[in-house]
């Protein structure tokens with residue numbers, strides 16, 4: 001692995017990323033030239049109206065989907081240059097995922113679900129480490145339970161523990177609190193912020209919720225596949241105001257005139 005000196009503060013860097021879905025007469029431009037970076041140990045929220053390309057951005061940054069053009073650098077690895085085996089290894093070793101659907105295996109206990117990524121990588125889970133991660137997410141008492149015996153918030157915390165166990169450099173989260181009540185959501189967001197602050201992990205989170213976004217160090221706003229602004233040390237009110245201006249919260253607010261309609265749903 002090469003370490004260019006000017007890359008060392010970036011965990012992920014996207015340059016001119018385009019993503020076009022579909023064929024000729026049925027094309028949807030989901031990402032229209034996105035350039036941004038996610039610094040190591042930072043917590044970034046990605047926001048924008050429905051269909052603006054948030055999930056596509058996350059999928060491309062995480063190497064789960066391939067941009068049509070442009071570059072994604074994850075810890076100095078140019079993702080387009082990796083073959084499927086190398087990409088799988090990078091995702092397994094360096095990336096954690098937290099999605100709204102928790103994707104827990106119902107037949108496994110909490111502890112077994114959490115240690116699964118390690119076992120898939122052929123690594124032996126250190127006993128103390130598993131317990132400490134379960135304690136961190138407040139589920140040490142539930143380690144022998146199965147997912148069906150837990151609440152939605154507890155299941156999401158298992159999914160976060162599973163993402164943390166491999167100590168990934170970057171955690172990508174898509175609406176991680178979408179299914180949770182306010183109090184549980186706060187716990188989950190606090191946990192994500194804590195892992196950025198203390199473990200130096202880089203968190204990139206898609207959300208619709210200005211309060212969730214206010215836990216991040218930075219919010220980047222997308223509209224029609226383009227970055228249209230960002231806020232640092234955001235407050236929920238400032239985020240909500242920006243989202244309203246982007247037309248995300250009201251159908252009668254027009255899109256900014258600079259935004260091109262990328263086609264597809266709206």
Ligand SMILES: Nc1ncnc2c1ncn2[C@@H]1O[C@H](COP(=O)(O)OP(=O)(O)OP(=O)(O)O)[C@@H](O)[C@H]1O
Nearest residue numbers: 021028030049050051052053054055056057264265
């Ligand atoms: N597999 C696909 N095939 C065709 N078009 C797609 C595909 N995935 C996404 N799109 C389109 O790309 C655009 C961006 O979608 P994306 O899911 O990234 O938006 P989003 O901002 O995450 O939306 P939401 O907030 O509604 O989840 C949309 O117009 C969507 O319809």
